[in-house]
Amino acid sequence: MKMTGAELITRLLERQGINKIIGIPGSSNLPLYSALAESAISYVLARHEQGAGFIAQGIARSTGRPAVCFTTSGPGATNAITAIADAKLDSVPIIVITGQVATGMMGTDAFQEVDTYGLTIPITKHNFLVRTPDELLKIIPEAFTLAMSGRPGPVVIDIPRDVQTSMVEFDMYPAPGEKNNGTHPDMDRLERIAQKINSSRKPILYIGGGIISSDTCAGLYALSKRNSIPVTSSLMGLGAFPSDNPLFSGMLGMHGARYTNYILDEADLLVALGVRFDDRATGKAMEFAPNASVIHIDIDQAEIDKIRETDLNLIGDLRHSIKELVHLVEENRREDWMGYIASMKKEFPYPEPQSDSLFHPVNLLRAIHSRADKKSIVTTDVGQHQMWTAQYYPFNHPRTLLTSGGLGTMGFGLPTAIGAAIANPDRRIICISGDGSFLMNIQELATLKDLEPDLTVFIMNNNSLGLVRQQQELFFGKKYVSSLFGSNPDFAGIAEKFGIRGINLELENDPMRAIERSLGETGPCVVNVPVSLDDNVFPMVPPGSANREMIG
Amino acid sequence: MNTIVIELLVNNHPGVMSHITGLIMRRACNIEGILCGTVGDGNTSRIYLLMKDDWRIPRIVRQLKNLYDVIEVVPRDDCDTAVFDRIPELIGTGVISPV
Structure with missing residues (x-):
């Protein structure tokens, strides 16, 4: 067979099962875009490469399968960097194919x-930096294998323009890249782990994103249930275990519930599954679960x-090891320990809002949850609204909360929601955002209009960088430097100008009905919800402190 | 100074050294000496990194193992590190005078 490098790339992507490419064309990847014209793969034109990266993330996070985005060289690549770094920290399999200037020009400070x-x-x-077109035969499948296997993550393939345009001859296509995880856990170790669990009195599970990416939710449920081990979750693990189950013991860490952090102080065995002991989860690491042995x-x-x-x-691989571990642990009802958990839950829950106004963030979230289809996927941006969502919105299924945990990228919510919508056309996507975050990728409203999926954005609008303002209030003597906006646009009006339905909730006679409509009618909708500047996210562990030292 | 040598077997192509030194640099560690050369047919290289031995070394070794082009990593405290002091002598005395 004989074809150009660009044609070969599209053929190899087709063979990987890719049917949509998210990206923006430019001088250095035009040959690649030209090859797309002859391909079964369709494209989504984002309005900024960071948006393109997050749209790809939305596909990958909601399905678990790798998604691909294209950018041109220079600013195209640098714009995508935030989305790539975000995927690295949250272990999301995306493949970013960047155009590069021709090999002969590299190193000369060429244009872009x-x-x-x-x-x-x-x-x-x-x-990877591809130097000759025949390397594509190895690199493209390898990139997919890498992105999916072991701990997933982003892979960048930088492809100079001349590699895209020159001809390559080969006999047969390489096999598509596949996920390659070991399947045989060390049974000796598993038996020792089971013994340790069996002989513990107050075991606790600390789970994270690894449970979801390894598809271990069913195994986790069986393990927790069989031996009565309460489950605490990091932000990334929410949805892996049903939140209404008595064994579920909440999100731990900086904005976790008091009961969750107290229970962890009491535990004698911490079973950490698919987690990385992030500082937002552990607080001061030396004092995290201080009385517990650690598995x-x-x-x-x-x-x-x-x-x-x-x-x-x-x-x-957690999926295989937990499957075995379930059979090795004894059935145990742990009545004392479960009684303690139940009483702590009752005594130290999340704070209830002081008002019953729908414009209080917590009430708003409960209203959205009550009116939303239960199969909906929720994305968030980063800040107070994100933490309230994690605290008060019940997540009962994996991949129904898509949030930027590790990098904490404002601007994540809208493009990621668009990606989730592309991959899940039969489901409602809800983006919970803040006024600060939403402005950071607002240009993707144009992409949203192009696609018109069933996607509802709620902007909790307090005219400030709320979580920054909160930290200034609590830890910087109420010096609100650069956290309060001098002005803010009319978000509902902006949406309308993009051709998208906009709702200003405070102008609605029946705001509850308006929320219902925004979630029920087909097509996208942006709902602006003014909220008070004074509502803080509590509890809060001061940065660097032990988790038991919660404010609020 | 307590030193340790990290021995690596790596794929020999452009960018590999950058991945390795970048990983160490990002963890605020200094490399005191580097020796590197190809092995056999030139598809792989052996790298010896001379480092200060501290609590970060085991973590760095584990992270090096995760690099795609790193085939094997072994921390060694059984090495004669005198060779790192004799590089100018072995290669030909340096032409740049120390400042």
């Missing part, structure tokens, strides 16, 4: 040249003993 390879080393799982199971060997020395650990 930037060292994409060098820039993306620390923010990718791995990156850690993770697929990434570099996470073991990174923050907390383990007593026992197992490196490998």
